[in-house]
Amino acid sequence: MTDKGSSSLPPEAIISLEKQYVLQTYTRPDFVITGGDGVWLIAGAGHRYLDGGSGIAVNALGHGHPAVLAALAQAGRGPIHLSNLYHNRPMTLLARDLCQSSFADRVFFCNSGSEANEGAFKFARKYARVILQKNDKTGIVAFSGSFHGRSMGAVAATATEKYRAPFEPVMPGARFAEFNNIESARAAINGQTCAVIVEPVQGEGGVTPARPEFLAALRRRCDETGALLIFDEVQCGLGRTGALWAHQAANVSPDIMTIAKPLAGGLPMGAILLTQAVAGAITPGDHGSTFAGGPFVSAVARAVFGLVSQPEFLAAARQTGEYLHQKLEALARTQPAVTAVRGAGLMWGLVTTIPAADVVRAAQGQGLLIIPAGPKVVRLLPPLVITRAEIDILLEKLTAAFKKAW
Numbered sequence: 001m002t003d004k005g006s007s008s009l010p011p012e013a014i015i016s017l018e019k020q021y022v023l024q025t026y027t028r029p030d031f032v033i034t035g036g037d038g039v040w041l042i043a044g045a046g047h048r049y050l051d052g053g054s055g056i057a058v059n060a061l062g063h064g065h066p067a068v069l070a071a072l073a074q075a076g077r078g079p080i081h082l083s084n085l086y087h088n089r090p091m092t093l094l095a096r097d098l099c100q101s102s103f104a105d106r107v108f109f110c111n112s113g114s115e116a117n118e119g120a121f122k123f124a125r126k127y128a129r130v131i132l133q134k135n136d137k138t139g140i141v142a143f144s145g146s147f148h149g150r151s152m153g154a155v156a157a158t159a160t161e162k163y164r165a166p167f168e169p170v171m172p173g174a175r176f177a178e179f180n181n182i183e184s185a186r187a188a189i190n191g192q193t194c195a196v197i198v199e200p201v202q203g204e205g206g207v208t209p210a211r212p213e214f215l216a217a218l219r220r221r222c223d224e225t226g227a228l229l230i231f232d233e234v235q236c237g238l239g240r241t242g243a244l245w246a247h248q249a250a251n252v253s254p255d256i257m258t259i260a261k262p263l264a265g266g267l268p269m270g271a272i273l274l275t276q277a278v279a280g281a282i283t284p285g286d287h288g289s290t291f292a293g294g295p296f297v298s299a300v301a302r303a304v305f306g307l308v309s310q311p312e313f314l315a316a317a318r319q320t321g322e323y324l325h326q327k328l329e330a331l332a333r334t335q336p337a338v339t340a341v342r343g344a345g346l347m348w349g350l351v352t353t354i355p356a357a358d359v360v361r362a363a364q365g366q367g368l369l370i371i372p373a374g375p376k377v378v379r380l381l382p383p384l385v386i387t388r389a390e391i392d393i394l395l396e397k398l399t400a401a402f403k404k405a406w
């Protein structure tokens with residue numbers, strides 16, 4: 001098969017080939033993005049979109065960031081892949097960096113958020129079996145509005161029926177309590193629970209922060225029942241909320257934390273961070289992943305983490321986040337379709353009376369890419385490097401989109 005001439009195919013031809021050959025699990029708009037520059041994405045001559053979604057919280061440093069480009073070039077000169085059968089310098093140093101900047105003592109690397117949550121459940125079950133010596137302590141408690149991924153364990157802990165029901169039977173043992181409801185959580189977590197999984201700020205479920213008292217109550221209940229507390233910071237972690245870790249706002253520490261999306265600057269990477277107490281249950285051969293923590297992806301992740309974890313970087317993200325927040329509150333005062341603004345840092349949801357998909361489509365017409373979070377929440381996840389001037393442009397476009405959709 002020849003690829004001759006395919007790089008010059010017009011966007012309409014690419015869209016038509018996508019409809020013919022790509023499994024239709026996503027509904028895509030009718031433009032083709034071919035480049036990026038800072039917070040901008042480029043779709044052919046003259047078409048620029050302000051990236052208000054960062055590839056769903058992945059492109060934290062925007063597009064073409066010099067630190068990422070330099071790390072890619074440098075890492076490309078070393079081995080791309082080694083296999084986890086051998087020592088690997090960038091992966092080891094990245095694990096050290098992550099532990100030294102968090103509650104964790106150990107890291108297991110993987111390739112995605114789902115894979116991280118999947119591994120977290122396995123570690124929790126092994127911990128209950130080996131350390132607590134309880135074979136029937138296998139239950140997982142998750143919450144309404146949660147999203148933890150698409151694999152059979154992660155989707156079992158994902159609240160939205162439509163993601164789960166068509167694929168049942170999924171992993172048994174998961175049940176749901178009401179998010180931010182302490183009584184509901186206390187009732188659901190019992191002696192059979194091996195782990196409680198919660199997003200400190202729910203993303204897909206509508207950009208809803210967990211109340212600090214709720215996270216503290218989960219910590220207490222887990223300690224009472226011997227369950228492990230897992231924070232899923234796949235979307236809200238790594239600077240997104242203006243703190244390195246979203247749970248720092250509540251001052252509550254988990255036993256396990258899962259991260260992924262922005263970790264390697266756009267390359268696929270996830271990680272499970274855990275305390276030594278949990279790590280003590282895991283022995284060689286218990287878990288693995290062929291591509292995980294390869295030297296190339298780890299070297300790039302180290303460069304990203306080196307930047308994102310700097311106090312000055314986080315302070316700047318907090319300040320632009322607060323600026324964005326104020327602007328969104330002002331929009332909500334003048335735009336009747338917006339009934340609430342919620343989130344933290346550079347992760348915001350606008351609760352709307354009109355379908356979020358209509359606003360997202362109208363925003364595309366204005367040259368702005370944003371994402372729905374459920375049917376009635378419009379989600380903003382701009383790159384963490386966005387400037388105030390770029391936020392002003394974002395707000396102009398968003399205001400125009402609301403006027404069109406309303």
Ligand SMILES: Cc1ncc(COP(=O)(O)O)c(C=O)c1O
Pocket residue numbers: 056111112113114115117147148149150199203204232233234235236260261
């Ligand atoms: C909070 C959270 N957990 C897990 C996942 C799953 O991550 P992935 O798509 O990388 O498997 C997502 C993806 O959106 C997420 O937002």
